[in-house]
Amino acid sequence: MLSDLFSPSVQHWLDIAGIFVFAISGALLGVRKNFDVFGMAVLAEVTALGGGLFRDLVIGAVPPAAFTDLGYFLTPLLATLIVFFLHPEVERITTAVGVFDAAGLGLFCVTGTVKAYSHGLGLTQSATLGLATAVGGGVLRDVLAHEVPSLLRWDRDLYAVPAMVGAAIAAVMIRFHALHGPTNAVPVLTAFSLRLLAMRFNLRAPRAWHRRSRAVEEV
Template structure:
């Protein structure tokens, strides 16, 4: 399959700005976790870079877009360094605006699941695998961050507001739009907005994914 869908959804400059904003917010979240874990400056920087770029690097390696964009564009690699430096010196102030960061993180989630799906499709994947890599783009960095920080990845935790499902819906909508030749800047924006809104609603209303049927909602002793 030839790349019929361009990896860039919006005008080049606009998409680059959106990419960098999303990377910055993801990196700040990673750096904050490192601060809470009492990591040193290397650990803070590493978690910032991994959180921001890990999902995209996994996607690019799997689809053969090598070297990954994270290593060919200085802006992509440098933005997490900026976020790490900001959190290193100003983490108390950044902690105070966590609710705003959560909203921006939701925007990054929506943007990256759509962009990741479109890029994977453009490199020859069928819609379902492309959507899977779209989800990976959005949540893969956070999962790697949690593993490095010796935490249960947030994408697997039942006691946190749903995170992966909005990305899954956004990627699925994107794949369907591409398959039916309806994908473009307007519909892509709608898919991003849908995933973003779903995540924000989950945060505001405390939505969580269901556990196994008839499983008690309380945390049992073996889960401690």
């Protein structure tokens, strides 16, 4: 499926790139929380590898890829070192980091779906694990940092929804045997584009209809 579009070598480096950008976001949160370098590294590793680790454990792909490919494990450490020494500069290019993060989101929601399906799961379950692959690391990062997970907050741009859409499109295309060759790019680019649109126009999911709560809203 995705291997029809990318060679194993290209796919591997795309994974590394996605892991690197996710790890940058984890390490940056560690800086904002005033964590030491170890805490930054933990957040970077969890953010970059948590979603894929969860998926592999659920589908029984053990040992998980995070423990069989040294590059997967070392890349978040490299990101941590960069943020440790250059975090003011990294903070200034957050828009660029966000674009690459969106690309990783689009790629991982599809690769997660495909891998889950290839291990015998149904289409709905595969799409769910595709979503978990893309956003699971961010949820673990926020929980460890004592933050409300970003994808649960109304005041954050859409993040889980683009991944959900990308994973769902991938599942539908698998159902109709359409996910092959160049068509593999369709769900990836869809999720990527939706995330960029959410960032550009501050798109957010709606809250409860006729919400009457007077609770003070967290910013």
